[in-house]
Amino acid sequence: MKRKWERKLKSKQHKNLSKITKTFLFRTMAFLFAFYLLNTSDAGFVPKSEMPVVQAASQKAIPLKLYKKIKGRWSDNSSGGYNRIIKKNCIKVYDRSTGKLAYKSKIYGCKKTDNGYLIKCKYPHNNTKYCYVYNEQNDCLDYYFDSWEARGDNYSGSSSLSRGWW
Numbered sequence: 001m002k003r004k005w006e007r008k009l010k011s012k013q014h015k016n017l018s019k020i021t022k023t024f025l026f027r028t029m030a031f032l033f034a035f036y037l038l039n040t041s042d043a044g045f046v047p048k049s050e051m052p053v054v055q056a057a058s059q060k061a062i063p064l065k066l067y068k069k070i071k072g073r074w075s076d077n078s079s080g081g082y083n084r085i086i087k088k089n090c091i092k093v094y095d096r097s098t099g100k101l102a103y104k105s106k107i108y109g110c111k112k113t114d115n116g117y118l119i120k121c122k123y124p125h126n127n128t129k130y131c132y133v134y135n136e137q138n139d140c141l142d143y144y145f146d147s148w149e150a151r152g153d154n155y156s157g158s159s160s161l162s163r164g165w166w
Contacts, residue, residue, distance in 0.1 A: 061089050062110050066117050070134055073165050074141060078158035083165045091121060105130075113150065120148045132161065139163055 062070070067088055074084045075096075082102060085092045091105045109120040117134040119141075132141040133150045141161040144154045 062086075062107060062117075062119065066110065066134065069136070070141070072163075074161040074163060075165050076158065077160050077162055081159065084161060109148070115150060118148070118150060 067086075070086050071088075072086065074086060076082050076084075081096060083094045083096050085094070089107055091107065093102045093105060094100065095102045103124050105121040105123060107119060107121055111118050113133065115133050116136060119132045119134065121130055121132070122128065123130065128146060129148050130146065131144050131148050131150065133144065134141055140163070142150070143156045143159040143161065144150050145156055145159070146154055
């Protein structure tokens, strides 16, 4: 049987432990609150009401219906160009003379336009934007350089793609 002083000692240890726990929790919460305040200063905090709205028409990957039409092998119209394989999230570009993979261009978006589907890409080596417009009637991908806009002044017929490999 425990003596009275042994029971008191245990209860004091328990009280001390709870004080330590309370102090630890208080300091942790204070640190987390200070960390939150530092990270939500004017430099990094953007209120939810000011966040940009993403349009539903624009997608990060090619829609499945379009992907089934354009997947596979394509070639540049120019004789000195590249061969390409279109995947769901990227375009693999192969050197026509060696047959080796030159680079992969990530697809950054796809949206329906009046002329067809606009597929947005970037060159990995210099981060330059370019895009293709899929012309379903001619089964070709029209190439537009230096932007994600299909305009007459940035169109290149020789870099546009035709079905198959040379």
